[in-house]
Amino acid sequence: MDFLQTLFTTQSIASTVIFLCLAAFLGVLIGKVKIAKIKLGIAGVLFSGLLITHLGAPIDEHVLHFVQEFGLILFVYSIGIDMGPRFLSSFKKDGLTLNMLAAGIVLGGFAIAYLIYRFSDLPSSVVVGILSGAVTNTPSLGAAQSVLAEQGVSSAETGMAYAMAYPFGVIGIIFTMLLVRLFFRIKVDKEVKEYNEALGGGDTQLQNVEITVTNSNLIGQDIDHIIHIMDSELAVSRIRRKNGREVIASGSEVLQEGDILFGVSSEKMIKNLEIKIGKVQVLDKVEVSGPLAAINVLVTKHNIAGKTIEQIGIYRRYPANITRIYRNAIKILPTLHTTLELGDTVKIVGQKDVLEDVRQELGDSIKELAKPNISSTFLGIFLGVILGSIPIFLPGLPAPAKLGLAGGPLLVAILLGYKGRIGKINFYMTPGANLFMRELGIILFLSCVGLLSGGKFVETIMNGGVQWMLYGMLITFIPIMLASIIGRLLKMNYLKICGCIAGSMTDPPALEFANGLAPVQAQSTAYATVYPLTMFLRVLLAQIFVLITL
Numbered sequence: 001m002d003f004l005q006t007l008f009t010t011q012s013i014a015s016t017v018i019f020l021c022l023a024a025f026l027g028v029l030i031g032k033v034k035i036a037k038i039k040l041g042i043a044g045v046l047f048s049g050l051l052i053t054h055l056g057a058p059i060d061e062h063v064l065h066f067v068q069e070f071g072l073i074l075f076v077y078s079i080g081i082d083m084g085p086r087f088l089s090s091f092k093k094d095g096l097t098l099n100m101l102a103a104g105i106v107l108g109g110f111a112i113a114y115l116i117y118r119f120s121d122l123p124s125s126v127v128v129g130i131l132s133g134a135v136t137n138t139p140s141l142g143a144a145q146s147v148l149a150e151q152g153v154s155s156a157e158t159g160m161a162y163a164m165a166y167p168f169g170v171i172g173i174i175f176t177m178l179l180v181r182l183f184f185r186i187k188v189d190k191e192v193k194e195y196n197e198a199l200g201g202g203d204t205q206l207q208n209v210e211i212t213v214t215n216s217n218l219i220g221q222d223i224d225h226i227i228h229i230m231d232s233e234l235a236v237s238r239i240r241r242k243n244g245r246e247v248i249a250s251g252s253e254v255l256q257e258g259d260i261l262f263g264v265s266s267e268k269m270i271k272n273l274e275i276k277i278g279k280v281q282v283l284d285k286v287e288v289s290g291p292l293a294a295i296n297v298l299v300t301k302h303n304i305a306g307k308t309i310e311q312i313g314i315y316r317r318y319p320a321n322i323t324r325i326y327r328n329a330i331k332i333l334p335t336l337h338t339t340l341e342l343g344d345t346v347k348i349v350g351q352k353d354v355l356e357d358v359r360q361e362l363g364d365s366i367k368e369l370a371k372p373n374i375s376s377t378f379l380g381i382f383l384g385v386i387l388g389s390i391p392i393f394l395p396g397l398p399a400p401a402k403l404g405l406a407g408g409p410l411l412v413a414i415l416l417g418y419k420g421r422i423g424k425i426n427f428y429m430t431p432g433a434n435l436f437m438r439e440l441g442i443i444l445f446l447s448c449v450g451l452l453s454g455g456k457f458v459e460t461i462m463n464g465g466v467q468w469m470l471y472g473m474l475i476t477f478i479p480i481m482l483a484s485i486i487g488r489l490l491k492m493n494y495l496k497i498c499g500c501i502a503g504s505m506t507d508p509p510a511l512e513f514a515n516g517l518a519p520v521q522a523q524s525t526a527y528a529t530v531y532p533l534t535m536f537l538r539v540l541l542a543q544i545f546v547l548i549t550l
Contacts, residue, residue: 049450071444084417102504102530108479129161134475140542159453165472172476214278224251300363302428320350384409499526
């Protein structure tokens with residue numbers, strides 16, 4: 001058994017890997033422990049690593065530095081690929097407001113950190129660690145440590161500062177959500193109802209309708225005209241002519257006297273339909289027969305994800321219409337501006353002879369969602385590392401900035417995720433593979449940060465570490481509280497605000513808490529909307545902070 005003693009007490013690659021795996025295993029278990037309904041989540045890995053090294057585990061720092069950087073690359077690349085398809089669309093409509101609030105939170109935290117540096121005796125390496133931990137953003141920590149290493153400055157204290165600021169980073173976000181709810185006397189049920197009404201979904205809201213056209217102004221108009229004037233009120237599927245023959249409501253089809261329209265609408269829009277079109281009858285069940293049929297299709301084509309129904313143009317190119325969208329157990333009324341996502345199920349009503357073509361265009365392949373794409377992943381990472389290594393000369397900085405091993409792969413992944421394909425090379429990553437890569441990357445990174453920082457962790461707490469925690473609280477609380485108040489004054493839905501501030505801090509535990517407030521997608525959608533821009537800004541600003549304060 002002497003080999004075991006040697007393995008656990010002598011520094012080597014094997015012992016380093018063993019303690020790395022031990023930190024990951026214990027950390028995941030720690031992250032699942034709930035205290036007052038709050039979990040540390042993946043950050044538990046950081047604290048298990050700190051504990052293991054504090055107890056004297058022998059580690060090879062060179063091995064850990066490599067694993068740390070590679071884990072960071074895997075993490076940010078998977079995030080970019082996932083967010084790429086909806087990166088540009090996230091700036092449309094209320095997405096612009098959400099991103100402006102999130103950018104304000106990022107810049108606010110940066111400004112507070114800079115003031116702390118200017119009016120305290122803390123070194124830049126410590127303050128940037130506090131900043132990264134207070135906003136619970138791991139890639140910004142990695143970016144800052146990379147710049148510090150390039151400038152010949154030790155980043156050991158950076159990881160410790162991150163660990164000390166991180167807990168309140170999580171708790172502070174949740175505390176802000178509760179405080180805003182109390183201050184504005186928000187009723188979550190009311191917010192859920194308003195969100196569902198705005199979305200046009202909800203099991204009790206969507207109705208099959210039959211509308212007898214009595215508005216003489218519509219006679220002679222084509223369906224494309226109807227679609228544009230009734231876009232948010234009616235998803236029209238087919239027309240029954242006066243002689244009983246049914247045809248698909250394609251864009252060029254012209255309304256005739258005595259026509260009956262069939263489609264889907266929401267309860268609150270029925271009166272509007274009667275005023276604008278004619279007599280409305282709500283149908284409990286609709287049967288499509290004859291030359292027409294209805295099918296459900298799973299969206300699995302990467303080039304469809306992130307595009308609107310108008311951009312896809314099914315209704316223009318086929319005698320077929322999308323009448324419903326099923327997303328995470330929610331029914332959504334499709335409009336021209338509704339975006340389809342991978343994994344959506346859409347109901348298509350159309351002529352039987354074209355439905356197979358529509359199915360092929362949208363994908364409808366579970367195997368496609370499950371198939372990994374390894375070679376293009378390494379090509380994307382290769383391009384990301386090259387981009388991250390290019391020096392960027394900015395006025396006022398003493399040294400050129402770089403996107404680094406966090407920013408480079410992130411930006412490339414967003415672009416590749418948005419583009420989807422270059423020539424014959426497909427960059428789509430299956431959700432399962434993406435999640436595995438993301439979890440593996442962040443676990444490796446945080447395990448290494450903990451193992452590299454744990455040697456002096458307790459000593460640091462006893463000699464000023466509590467002050468670091470207090471500074472972290474200021475960076476966490478002030479920006480998100482101000483943004484939450486501004487968002488509420490702008491009449492923004494409370495659930496969207498919760499998702500926005502969780503996304504602006506790139507904090508999964510906070511999102512998990514926000515999702516627990518109500519069983520709707522408002523929180524996750526807002527989180528995903530601000531996440532790409534926030535991640536990019538935090539990685540870039542962490543590097544700028546180091547360069548302007550060294």
